[in-house]
Amino acid sequence: MITVFGSINMDLIATSERLPKPGETVMGSSFTTAAGGKGANQALAARRAGAIVRMAGAVGDDRLGSQALALLADAAVDLNGVRSAAEATGTAHILVDNDGENVIVVVPGANGTVTEEDAKRTVSSMSRGDxxxxxxxxxxxxxxxxxxxxxxxxxxxxxxxAPFSAEAKRLGAKADILVANETEFDLFIGKGELSDEAREASMRALHAESGQTIIVTLGADGVVAIRKNELYRAAGLVIEPIDTVGAGDTFCGYLAASLDAGFGFKDALRRAAVAGSLACLKPGAQPSIPFSSAVEAEI
Structure with a gap:
């Protein structure tokens, strides 16, 4: 079983031909809203991948809160661990250009009220091996x-x-499985932008020291990982991306669900990479998360 402890947001998404530079205003071409938050995205992805999933976090007692939980509820994600907070539901303000690249500003809202007691209560209901x-x-x-x-x-x-910070670096070192994109991993290592060879060497060194399973997503180049002293690679799909928002969360949810279901690590990586690619073919974070049937059809 999978429990996701994390954020629940509503995404406010504007598209434009290109992303504005600092201090610049550009005209947009469309606006939409979609349920999001990295925690909720990963929960929905794991559920669509076939796992039994519980979500834990907080939303505001407002209209956005019910909207943010709608797709999770429809997918039969267990929401008993989600509580109502006095703060407004969290929001993510997303700008997407014609190439599918994006910039995001997150306003935590109710997510900022999640406490240590919430965490302890969430884990207390879990079982060894979850x-x-x-x-x-x-x-x-x-x-x-x-x-x-x-x-x-x-x-x-x-x-x-993600989002990366000094605390994310400190706390990420305590996890059994660490997932980062290439930029986040390079910051985690603290050596500046790395070449592919240097990144792999850093992964090997960190794994030898910590024993962690380390997974680095590489965008169009797929994913590289190290687990039990063995290096793995997996490719995604060759696509023309429409919107990359939520692709990393889709990857994470599918990977956890695949491991939970007993897939071998190599097969789990490939399944997650394909799912992440498919998530780039539709706009929005949660609406773009593929169902397992679509993923299996591409493997």
Whole structure:
């Protein structure tokens, strides 16, 4: 079983021909809203991948809160771990250009009220060998409490170190499974932008020191990972992306669900990479997450 402890947002998405430079205003071509938040995205992805999923976090007692939970509820994600907060539901303000690239500003809202007690209560209901998925859009104290509780209980912790920060670097080192994109991993290592060879060498060195499973997504170049002293690679699909928002969350959800279902690590990586590619073919974070049938058809 998978429990996701993390953020729940509504995404406010504007598209334009190109992204504005600092201080510049550009005209947009469309606007839409979609349920999002890295935690909720990963929960929905894991559920669409076939896992039994529980979501834990907080939303505001407002219209956006019910909208943010709608797709999770429709997918039969267990929402008993989601509580109502006095703060407004979190929002993500997303700009997307014609090439599918994006910039995002996240306003935490209710996500900022998630506490250490929430974390401990969430993990207390889990069983040894379950997967706990974490991201960094809720307070760091709560994430640390979740990691410590998971280690004590034998729960497998799966940390996606996004958005990246110094605390994400510190706490990510405590997780059993670490997932980052190439930029985040290079920041995690603290050596500036790395070549492919240097990145692999850094992954090997970190794995030898920590024993962590380390996974680095590479966009169009797929994914590279190290687990139990073995290096793995997996390719996604060759696509023309429409919107890359949520692709990383889709990858994470599918990977955790595949591991939870007993897939071999190599097959789980490939399944997750394909799912992440498919998520780039539709706009929005949660609406773009593919169902398992679509993923299996491409493998």
């Amino acid at each position: 997967y706990l998925m974490l991201q960094f859009e809720v307070p760091n104290d709560a994430i640390e409490a979740a990691l410590v509780s998971a280690r004590q209980k034998g729960v497998i912790s799966f940390a996606n170190i």
